[in-house]
Amino acid sequence: MHEFEKHPDLPPPTSQMGVVGWLRKNLFSSIPNSIMTVIALYLLYLTIPAMVEWALINADWVGSSREACSSDGACWVFIYARINQFLYGFYPVEEQWRVNLGAAIFVVSLLLLVIRGVPGKAWIGGFTLLIFPVIAFFLFSGGIFGLEKISTSNWGGLMLTLILSTVGIVAALPFGILLALGRRSDMPIVRALCVSYIELWRGVPLITVLFMASVMLPLFLPSGVNFDKLLRALVGIALFQSAYVAEVVRGGLQAIAKGQSEAAASLGLNYRKTMALIVLPQALKVVIPGLVVTFIELFKDTTLVSIISLFDLLGIVQSALTDPSWLGFAIEGYVFAGLLYWVFCFGMSRYSMHLERRFETGHKGS
Template identity: 60%
Template sequence: MIEAREAPDQRRGISGWLRANLFNGPLNSVVSVVVIGLLAWILWPFLKWAVVDANFLGSTRADCTGSGACWVFISARFESIIYGFYPAAERWRVDIVFALMAVLVAWLAIPRLPKKRLVGLFTLIGFPIIAWFLLLGGHFGLPEVPTRAWGGLMLTLTVATVGIVGSLPLGVILALGRRSKMPFVKSVCVIFIEFWRGVPLITVLFMASVMLPLFVPGNVEFDKLLRALIGIMFFWSAYMAEVVRGGLQAIGKGQNEAGQALGLGYWQRMGLIILPQALKLVIPGIVNTFIALFKDTSLVLIIGLFDLLAIIRAGLTDSNWLGFSTEGYVFAALVFWIFCFSMSRYSQYIERRLNTSYRR
């Protein structure tokens, strides 16, 4: 006979999670208490500086009267941090682009919403066109706003979005070309990938900004932002190609042979059988590349484009706000962390949803 055992713990919520994960035994409880104490000892000075003794309301330096952080610097320059040098009268166009982008991302992220394919196609094709016409202007009665007036979070999201949307399909094509049996196609893809992976991104941006105009006719105006976007897209597509190639090599040749047995052509086999499995396997690598791309958008400062971090650094040179660099950099780090952490968590959700492995 089996001896009587205690009834299972039916508690749910925070108390149930704490009991199951942190305090499910004497040793685990002691370790949890020690770690929580160390974290409190380390984090409390930062929380005291950032929250307890901080100043949040005001508009000038004189409103920073506490011994903690002066977040008045962020609130006073919040519009320039978001819009850069975009004209105040036209910032409603940026708001529309932000709102449309948020709606599309939410639509694609929420599983129960219908028409995912149509929304995804519109996000990849229609949204960039609409955003370009709205932000740049010069058509449909909208005043033109040159790209040199773009900046702040708006410019960071523009560079990151174009880089992400452009590097993934180009990287897939390069990965397929590198595995091609045609010598010319394979050689071109290998040279392209190894060239762009062998140079720093700073060099790419500098060449795109300074050297590239020397190779085009003098009467051709090549926008600086467009040059930077092309350079970033080419640079990260090379890294994306190697990530995708790793996924392609993980798929057994039996999958390709099965497609051939069904009479499918090369592109049908790739589009219906091989690529869906390969891309699913390398979701962590793809998202890791996206996160690195998003963080490297701050490098556009070297070619005179003022992204989020550059706008904050420019605000610190104002004589009225000298000495508040810590608040500015902490705020920039928080914004970057929010976007990168969101991408990471969503990729984990996609991995769980697409997980088709058989578990014992």
């Protein structure tokens, strides 16, 4: 028998691997794609150098007045001089340590929840969801333990944006899950109520909800009864967003095979345990991308609170642009606000991809 000499496998061709392979696959896979790539590269060549020159090379960075902006580039002095207002609104400067302390506690709690291997995650989660909001409220508003009373009308900037979006997300998620379960309920009255609620709130824009909560709601309250404007906005946002969360979760519930519930029933599990232990964990993993999209939309939709005179990040930037001392620097203000929104939205998007890979949902992350 003829003996064949074994040779080691040859490496794949250069055109199919590494940088060259990636370029062929993603940018030059066909003649139309190659033409579009060349056009895009030419547009980037025209715009990026000019943007870098304006934003970085010729920019003015430090100062206290517009006189410090003497070049033809961006005047980041405007951002530098107004940074406290953009971050904290009209919160007193000498009391801003309270906001920083609350933010630090929240960030540490989230890190402990996110980092794998940290013991006591159930206790940390309970603290973050139940105890921290109470601590943050009294820490920010004051009036106890010798803290100066700070009206919510002074809250603004990035601080207010994060409060609105975080509270809206945390409050809307459990309520939306209950609505999704109710819409799939076998009880006609419960199902009809949940369907009516979801369709009602999804049929009106958020700006209308905020307007009703701020302007119209006080007209229906008894004389002398009034709720804080920020609280009304938070309730309106949570109720509105829960309807969208419910539809996302319902899609995940429908994606779970009926055999899962039947298998749970054969093991003697009741409806509550079946949903809590079998169906919901799988459904929530499936809808991670949809939930993150919903949360990102809520984070950006908080800009609508300016209609009820609450100055979030974008609102505080727009108000600063009307200052006669800083007229003409709208581009810098909007670029700064847009960059902050992008950082938070991009962070949520990347973390959702991490969760998909961690839970092995089968979705391909990029």
